[in-house]
Amino acid sequence: MEVGELELDLDAFEGPFDLLLTLVLKQELEPADVDVAEIVLLFVERLAERGELDLDVCGEFLVLVAALLELKARGLFADESGDLDDLDAEEAAEELARRLAEYRRIREAAAWLAERLGAEGGRFFRVGPAPLAPSPERRLARQDAEQLAAAMRSLAAEPAALSLSHMALQFPPVSQFLDRFRALLTRRSRFDFDSEVARLSRPEQAVAFLALLELRKVGEVALAQAAPFAAIRVARADPLEEREWIARSA
Amino acid sequence: MDRPLRLITSNPVDRLARTVEALLVVASQPLSVEELAAAADDDSERVETALGLLRERYREGRSGIVVEHVAGGWAFRAAREAAESCGRLFERPVERGLSAAALETLAVVAYLGPCTRPEIARLRGVAADSVVAGLLERGLIAEAGRGHDAGGAVRYRVTPLFERVFGLESLSALPRLDDLDGGEVDLRARLEAVAERRPA
Structure with a gap:
């Protein structure tokens, strides 16, 4: 009898033993799914049928089954091997007995359930899904058809045309204000910038201010302001004072 | 001789019993006394009295349907004498063909659950x-959160x-x-016997 040819009929596998080993080694079959005790039983049955003990076959089978058992144990108790290694032989036997007893009690409980199922076999009852939980009440504001119509009307109205006037601002040339301020200073020794530009548009006021800065830059005017945002006083520049100012700034 | 099944009386407990009876008929799962009391808008003690009345009237051998206390609540089921006929009308897929592995797994979950x-x-x-998947499909077990270990x-x-x-x-x-x-x-004795036979 060849061990590899032992025909198996397990929950997880059906076929020869060597194919089972190949699948386990190729990780296509979980060792945890393999009922090793069933394999041993099948082997022992075959052996009994032959009526003679072939020690070579038995030895080979023992080695293979031991390897399979080790793989399965590692898979099932991977995280516990360390704990068990720490136990001495007596403690390990105690632990093994405890676990086996625990499993036996569960088997007894399963047998009790099976018996109970047999006794309660005549039970018929209505089975349905769990009752639906009441759907939460949706709290909505009071609905008014008139209000909705008004809202729709406002949406349907043609929107006001957008003003693009700011995109075509007309800026007068700076030179216009340079000439204007120079002419003013030939008539008067000083003037108030704010009152001079008060009637102009904001773009014109901006250009006028640029002109003023230009005149200050070339030293034609002197500027004075009592406090931030106070009125700007513009006066003809004193050439001497101007030179001193330039020297201080340098 | 048993009295005929008539609950049409003016007794207030009988009236409540009829309401409880109606609630048990429409329910697909056992109802607790508290659920029955809330639905009937009555107090629990009176509901228990009404259930006692129904239990007497709907019992094995007296009625085709039986009221029973099961799964933490009250529910109707078919009388056992009608089981054979019910079996011809309905299949019972929930418990049909439960394997030994499935029963063992059920025992583990019933005794030690929630467990992973x-x-x-x-x-x-x-x-x-695969056994757990089968029991889940049959509705005999259900998920109950995740474990507190690293894998959860x-x-x-x-x-x-x-x-x-x-x-x-x-x-x-x-x-x-x-x-x-x-x-x-017995197990310990066998293990000790093996240990004794082992050479020192």
């Missing part, structure tokens, strides 16, 4: 994935359907695990 698949596998010595494996518990199928008033109706014979003494 690795815990079931550790106890039974074989992977529990899904934990399972038995369902009220499990209690109904096995005719249990609650899980406390299961025999105590400690009372079941684990054969611990």
